[in-house]
Amino acid sequence: MVNSIVEKIVNGDVRVVAKLIRDIDDGAPGTREILKALYRHTGNAYIIGITGAPGVGKSTLVDQMIQGLRMDGKTVGVLAVDPTSPLSGGAILGDRVRMQRHSLDEGVFIRSLATRGQFGGLTQSTRSVIDVLDAMGKDYIIVETVGVGQDEIDIAKSAHTTVIVVVPGMGDNIQAIKAGIFEVGDIFVINKSDRPDALNTMNDLKAMIDITRRRFKKEGWEPSILMAEAAINKGIVELLNEIEMHRKNRKTLSRETIIRHKKAIARNELTDMIKIRLVEEVLNHITNSLEFKKHLDCIVDGTKDPYSACDELLSAKLNLE
Amino acid sequence: MSNKQRIKVLVSVIGLDGHFTGAEVVSRFLMDAGMEVVYLGIYQTPEMIVSAAIQEHVDVIGISSHAANYEQINLLMDLMKKNNFNVPVMCGGSIPPQDAEVLIKKGVSKIFLPSSTSESIVNYIVSKVKR
Amino acid sequence: MKRETDYGLEIKPVYTPKDIAGLDYTKDVGDPGSYPFTRGYHPNGYRSRVWTRRMTGGIGSSRRTNEQLKQFRAMGQTQGILVICDRPSAMPIDADHPMGRREAGVLGWHATSLLEFEELMEDIPLTGQSITLLGSAPLSALRLGYVVALAEKRGVDWREVHGSVSEYPFGHIFGQTDNLPLDLNIKLWLDSTEFIVRNKLHIRSGILTQHFQESGGNNPQALAIEIAMLKELLGKLVNERGLDFDDLALIPYELVSVGLRFFEEIAKVRALRRMYAKMARETFKAKTDKACQLLIAVHTSSRTMTYQQPLNNIARCAIETLAGAIAGCTAIDNACLDNAYAEPSPFAARMSLNTQHIVSDETGVTDVTDPLAGSYFVEYLTNKVEEEAYKILQQIEDMGGMIEAVKQGFIKNLMRESALQKQREIESGERLVVGVNELVIPPEEDDKIPIQSVEASDSEEIADRMANWKKTRDIPLLKEKIAQLYDDAKKGYHYNLMPSITEAVKAYGTAGEIIGVIRKAYGYHYDPLEMIDCPFEL
Numbered sequence: 001m002v003n004s005i006v007e008k009i010v011n012g013d014v015r016v017v018a019k020l021i022r023d024i025d026d027g028a029p030g031t032r033e034i035l036k037a038l039y040r041h042t043g044n045a046y047i048i049g050i051t052g053a054p055g056v057g058k059s060t061l062v063d064q065m066i067q068g069l070r071m072d073g074k075t076v077g078v079l080a081v082d083p084t085s086p087l088s089g090g091a092i093l094g095d096r097v098r099m100q101r102h103s104l105d106e107g108v109f110i111r112s113l114a115t116r117g118q119f120g121g122l123t124q125s126t127r128s129v130i131d132v133l134d135a136m137g138k139d140y141i142i143v144e145t146v147g148v149g150q151d152e153i154d155i156a157k158s159a160h161t162t163v164i165v166v167v168p169g170m171g172d173n174i175q176a177i178k179a180g181i182f183e184v185g186d187i188f189v190i191n192k193s194d195r196p197d198a199l200n201t202m203n204d205l206k207a208m209i210d211i212t213r214r215r216f217k218k219e220g221w222e223p224s225i226l227m228a229e230a231a232i233n234k235g236i237v238e239l240l241n242e243i244e245m246h247r248k249n250r251k252t253l254s255r256e257t258i259i260r261h262k263k264a265i266a267r268n269e270l271t272d273m274i275k276i277r278l279v280e281e282v283l284n285h286i287t288n289s290l291e292f293k294k295h296l297d298c299i300v301d302g303t304k305d306p307y308s309a310c311d312e313l314l315s316a317k318l319n320l321e
Numbered sequence: 322m323s324n325k326q327r328i329k330v331l332v333s334v335i336g337l338d339g340h341f342t343g344a345e346v347v348s349r350f351l352m353d354a355g356m357e358v359v360y361l362g363i364y365q366t367p368e369m370i371v372s373a374a375i376q377e378h379v380d381v382i383g384i385s386s387h388a389a390n391y392e393q394i395n396l397l398m399d400l401m402k403k404n405n406f407n408v409p410v411m412c413g414g415s416i417p418p419q420d421a422e423v424l425i426k427k428g429v430s431k432i433f434l435p436s437s438t439s440e441s442i443v444n445y446i447v448s449k450v451k452r
Numbered sequence: 453m454k455r456e457t458d459y460g461l462e463i464k465p466v467y468t469p470k471d472i473a474g475l476d477y478t479k480d481v482g483d484p485g486s487y488p489f490t491r492g493y494h495p496n497g498y499r500s501r502v503w504t505r506r507m508t509g510g511i512g513s514s515r516r517t518n519e520q521l522k523q524f525r526a527m528g529q530t531q532g533i534l535v536i537c538d539r540p541s542a543m544p545i546d547a548d549h550p551m552g553r554r555e556a557g558v559l560g561w562h563a564t565s566l567l568e569f570e571e572l573m574e575d576i577p578l579t580g581q582s583i584t585l586l587g588s589a590p591l592s593a594l595r596l597g598y599v600v601a602l603a604e605k606r607g608v609d610w611r612e613v614h615g616s617v618s619e620y621p622f623g624h625i626f627g628q629t630d631n632l633p634l635d636l637n638i639k640l641w642l643d644s645t646e647f648i649v650r651n652k653l654h655i656r657s658g659i660l661t662q663h664f665q666e667s668g669g670n671n672p673q674a675l676a677i678e679i680a681m682l683k684e685l686l687g688k689l690v691n692e693r694g695l696d697f698d699d700l701a702l703i704p705y706e707l708v709s710v711g712l713r714f715f716e717e718i719a720k721v722r723a724l725r726r727m728y729a730k731m732a733r734e735t736f737k738a739k740t741d742k743a744c745q746l747l748i749a750v751h752t753s754s755r756t757m758t759y760q761q762p763l764n765n766i767a768r769c770a771i772e773t774l775a776g777a778i779a780g781c782t783a784i785d786n787a788c789l790d791n792a793y794a795e796p797s798p799f800a801a802r803m804s805l806n807t808q809h810i811v812s813d814e815t816g817v818t819d820v821t822d823p824l825a826g827s828y829f830v831e832y833l834t835n836k837v838e839e840e841a842y843k844i845l846q847q848i849e850d851m852g853g854m855i856e857a858v859k860q861g862f863i864k865n866l867m868r869e870s871a872l873q874k875q876r877e878i879e880s881g882e883r884l885v886v887g888v889n890e891l892v893i894p895p896e897e898d899d900k901i902p903i904q905s906v907e908a909s910d911s912e913e914i915a916d917r918m919a920n921w922k923k924t925r926d927i928p929l930l931k932e933k934i935a936q937l938y939d940d941a942k943k944g945y946h947y948n949l950m951p952s953i954t955e956a957v958k959a960y961g962t963a964g965e966i967i968g969v970i971r972k973a974y975g976y977h978y979d980p981l982e983m984i985d986c987p988f989e990l
Contacts, residue, residue, distance in 0.1 A: 015406075018378040026326045055861070090327070090352035096373065097362040101982055103372045110376055114327070114357050231633070232975050337539035337555050339629035342667040342871050349872060364631070364981060366551065392554060415759060417793040417903045418895075435759045435792055436888045438879045 006037045009135055014109065017136050021111055024125045024132070035128055041135035045077070048243060049159030051145045056167045057191040058144050059098035060230040066102050067233075068240045069140055075107040077133030077141040079126060084114040091115075095144060109133065115146065127158055127269060158265075161246045163187045163239070166205070168197035182212035185223055186246050189239060193227035202227075220257075221249050286313055328450050331379040333361035333370050335386060336393045344385040347413065350439040351383075356446070367397035375406050380450040383442075386414035391424060398427045409449045413437065454882040457716050458874075459670045461836055467828035475831055480726075484780075484821040488729040490722050490834065492780040493745045497821030498812075503750075503776075504531040504582060504783035505808035507801050510538070510561040512910045513917075514571035517561045521576060523798065527805045532582030532615065534785055535572065537563035542588035542629035543980050544963035546918055550983055552964075553915030559795060562914050563591055564963035567921065569598035570605075578608050582783070583615035586658065586707075588630040589637045590967050592618035593644040593950060596655065597957030610653055616705055618644050618657035620681060622854070625863055626663035631980040632967065634858065639945055640970070641685065645703055646693045647950035656705040659685065662751045665709040668871025671720045675841035677863065678706055679727050680854040682746075683735060690736065692946065697736040698743040705747035710776045712756050712768060718824060719833035721748060721779035727838055749783040750776035757791035761887035763899045765789035770807050777817045778824060784808055790901055797904040918962075925960045931988060933959040934969055938990045941973030 080095035228235025
């Protein structure tokens with residue numbers, strides 16, 4: 001059963017892939033076995049992360065990138081991530097709107113995901129979904145994220161090349177952007193570069209990148225800044241070329257560095273997986289238990305403080321000191 | 322695993338109709354009801370809608386129809402059958418009774434008339450989707 | 453039940469002179485025909501000329517629409533024709549485009565070539581009545597070309613043709629089917645209006661809020677957007693094209709949607725006249741009175757036409773027509789009783805035209821201009837909606853104007869939020885709609901009315917005819933004119949393309965072809981839907 005599913009996925013069966021992704025997202029039973037079996041088929045796709053604030057034109061950029069890659073004969077998987085509403089738990093997944101011209105192209109698979117609000121922006125199942133698209137045989141996987149905070153940094157852990165998109169006139173916003181971005185961005189794109197402030201923005205970016213580089217000495221690759229007008233397909237070829245340059249650069253790194261990077265990625269992935277399992281199995285167990293409710297009542301009527309409540313609950317569950 | 326299972330809905334306008342407001346309003350209250358809405362926008366052919374619905378593995382398809390030429394919706398139903406992808410399809414908009422009858426015969430599962438309440442649409446979807 | 457205006461202003465049970473204390477009649481209201489024109493533009497009002505009573509035409513093939521127009525004329529529509537174009541033409545794509553063939557002639561006239569216009573206008577005079585062709589900005593330049601070409605063929609002086617064939621470049625934001633990048637849309641609009649002004653044609657350009665409000669926008673938003681659009685577009689004609697504002701007097705006309713909240717709708721139109729006059733004098737330093745006057749036509753609101761118990765819509769339409777007449781306008785076209793179902797059937801069309809004639813001929817409304825002036829309530833509403841509109845206008849200006857506000861998504865948000873709000877009000881019962889959330893009757897007992905159908909085969913026929921006809925044109929001539937157009941389009945933003953567009957139109961170039969090569973010259977795909985390639989070697 002698992003083997004036949006794996007075989008279908010490796011052969012690019014859209015229906016089976018779509019259903020599996022849904023099951024992963026919903027936490028349906030049995031997906032773990034399939035993911036384990038799929039793992040050895042992964043590792044071939046080149047993963048590009050695209051991130052930036054809402055409204056900078058990421059989806060339009062991705063749409064043009066898909067076009068460019070297809071013209072080179074490459075197959076593309078796209079994961080477009082949008083935020084889940086913290087109030088209702090629902091989401092509007094609207095990135096696909098800009099990419100729909102590729103919906104009938106068999107070499108392209110586009111999937112929208114909601115962050116579902118757990119553990120920072122990036123959906124917990126994104127990595128698994130990336131693995132599925134990888135196993136499906138896509139040459140490139142583009143992951144587009146919401147860009148409202150921790151996401152930008154999270155995505156870099158899963159992507160080979162991280163592209164940060166900004167627009168001119170973001171002005172003080174560049175300073176306000178989470179400092180972490182400048183550490184993880186490999187390529188910066190100033191979209192809508194026909195706007196008047198484009199050169200100022202470039203200078204601002206250069207300054208921020210320099211400061212960050214001096215502090216963190218990112219090896220080998222100097223983050224580049226490109227101009228683009230995605231809406232009229234300007235700057236896309238240059239972006240794709242730059243991504244290729246980055247890809248080549250990765251290969252020139254020393255063996256130790258490559259292993260160090262791989263270890264860092266593996267550490268992040270495994271730690272996150274453990275974190276998630278801990279939440280599911282332990283945290284939820286505790287918070288759903290009767291003891292928890294009893295402790296809550298005590299805190300409310302003043303007979304217990306939250307620190308003691310926490311210690312008691314945990315020591316009971318985990319046999320801690 | 323206790324990941325909450327969300328209902329996934331595809332909302333699209335069909336053909337050359339440029340009126341997106343209705344579709345956006347519906348998407349909004351579906352989101353408020355806790356559903357995940359894949360919103361396709363305008364200028365979608367029946368082929369594009371079906372392809373997206375399959376890739377996104379949605380539970381329900383909602384088509385906004387601002388009057389006329391229901392041929393496109395008929396085509397959509399044919400394509401769904403051909404692809405053996407048979408999730409419920411709902412249509413919303415100004416659809417005259419005789420055209421509504423034809424669509425229901427073609428397999429559209431529900432027609433929502435103008436001024437249908439958001440509650441009725443949400444309740445219908447919840448009742449139709451077994452998750 | 454909510455006792456508030458459509459934008460949330462509380463309404464009191466009674467209004468007194470206190471509510472309009474400080475209103476200076478001469479400065480703030482003015483006699484009809486006097487600045488700031490709150491009361492209208494003509495001292496004699498409708499006694500000089502009754503508003504044009506017209507129905508929207510446009511269905512099936514050009515021949516079929518031609519018959520429809522003749523029918524309307526027989527029903528009493530003699531002052532002017534109004535034809536809306538179908539969705540393929542609005543984009544524009546031709547009928548023989550893969551996505552065009554499914555919708556050609558549906559919901560409008562297929563307006564893509566001079567041939568179609570010639571058939572539309574067979575035995576219909578170009579002069580002696582207003583010619584209004586509606587639907588989408590990209591097509592404006594072509595429609596102007598059609599009029600010029602047909603006038604030449606018929607030996608009629610262009611300057612004697614009056615009406616409007618041009619439309620504003622923002623329709624796409626409000627749900628219309630134009631699909632041209634905004635910058636290019638604006639350029640073509642500037643080209644066609646500049647052509648009109650320099651050639652002293654009496655053809656206007658519709659800068660409409662109808663689409664915005666039909667998609668849910670409220671009154672002060674509509675006013676703000678109208679003034680913002682006018683400021684920006686007329687501003688460009690002055691600053692970028694070197695035209696004199698006073699010469700632009702004959703350009704803009706607004707098609708305003710009039711809904712059921714009777715007094716608010718009248719106040720809206722009065723406020724609009726005043727706001728436009730102030731803008732003309734204060735921003736543009738207009739010297740003549742004419743340049744302070746915005747031609748306003750009324751469209752009774754389609755949004756208010758219910759699906760349930762459609763015969764109720766006759767009453768709604770009558771109330772809205774009366775409101776439009778009292779507000780003062782140059783023309784009224786009605787959304788018909790079957791608006792929620794399909795294109796107007798002859799029965800519905802006649803009903804609407806009769807309604808207009810009942811209002812104009814039986815109520816006495818044409819005897820007096822702006823009869824509600826001086827009403828404490830109406831003057832108060834006029835002041836308040838204007839005040840609210842200026843607040844929104846300020847927000848738009850702070851963003852850098854209408855175009856910037858559009859690009860930043862502000863306008864779409866206004867529309868979306870307002871639409872959502874209105875939906876919630878109906879669902880909660882704060883706003884009542886007979887037949888929908890009160891006095892509801894089961895569908896089986898509902899009114900049965902005749903419904904106009906358009907067969908899918910009509911579209912196919914129009915598409916096939918177009919595909920075949922294309923081959924019979926003078927191809928070498930067409931290629932020459934298209935190549936010229938392409939070269940001219942490459943000459944940059946300020947080079948007026950009207951002359952080359954008109955030449956291409958005369959050579960029977962189609963909308964898809966003409967706009968397609970202009971798109972190509974600007975670096976966009978020839979086809980707005982990116983499905984077909986440019987058939988010309990350029």
